[in-house]
Amino acid sequence: MNYTIAAIVPALALAACIPGEIRNSVAEQEEGTEAIRFGEVSFIQLAPGVWQHTTYLDLPGFGPIPSNGLLVVDGDHTLLVDTAWTDFQTEQILRWAEQVQARPVRAAVITHAHRDKMGGIAALHQAGVDTWAHPLTNALAPENGFQPAKNAILFTDDGWAIGDAAIALAPLRIYFPGGAHTLDNITIGLPEHGLAFGGCMIKDSKARTLGNLADADVENYASSVRNFSSAFPDASIIAMSHSPAEGRKAIARTLDLANDL
Template structure:
């Protein structure tokens, strides 16, 4: 899969380490993996949630060499197993690790639309289907997989953590440093802005927004995404 499908801008924070793990709060961590295109390194953000039953990954590492090191790092850091892996859409930086995690017996989860797109593109599918706009409770923690409409891809969902008011936007949300929307042939630019409006109507108060790529610690991601979409109108 070409990097163009991911809609990236060069990361200003690309590190030498292939895997970075940063604490958001006691239950939620962000991990970053990298890939290189045209000699430039790009960062992909994803999160994991610590529950009493184990750890839930939201999206898989973009770098295939980090599928197992991520599990090892989590085990070393938290002494807990990964019990589930969810994908926010079908691209390689989100669901590329499904084949590996399926093979070692970790349950994988995706929407029917994502699984259909994975199948159509001859990629490994999730072992379980999930419903959107429903609250899931696992081991004392809760999360919602929301689908507000097409955008970066036709199937992009976001993950809402209601207790913390944190939004994992995946590639539906651009970084504040993004220069453009990237490659959008797998998505729908005309639908993206109204899809984003539905998200903001649903969640008017968000404490933190995590974009799929690049800088994530500031608060400008949604405004930047809106601005980039407005430029395309």
């Protein structure tokens, strides 16, 4: 085996969500936007009080790989959807929320147990942020080298978060569509903003593949995408982990790819 490739393969496994196709470059990720840079983090406003945070992991042979999450204003505080790749980057997200927005992060939800989604969870715990995740995410986290979230989210049989999580994470609407990119992937809706976050399950409208399927629920991927679409029928802004936000054509393209599995 080529030794360069041999060195990259473990890194790809660690990154977990990186697909079989090359992701958007930094320029493509932020082209046409009014991105605000703060240290290693970029922030783009998707809706009033809703910001997308983007951080990059530089992999040899692949370049900087973007990963997106959300910051959502809730009164005098903000809610965080997913960490950055690293603790250091996540600390910068927390600092931006507190120092620039004057709304410190009070709680965070993790959408699955991969590095691009919870690689910075230790920084959240160090800062005293209340963290939430699917029970399976918490079970898988130590196996992947991460601290589990402090709290497990309870879901109804039809996939909606209930109980303490629904209260603590409001106004976020937390929805488990079923297994797709991973068995534990959850999604987020903000109905008042016409926005939904599909995480790593949803790919952009020009995607050629569904990316890394190593931990995927291939059999149920398509049905889970349909569930996501039905859960947030009025969402016109579809945000996702590794591409810029766009319209519902991203869901349609993802479903086309999933139907071909």
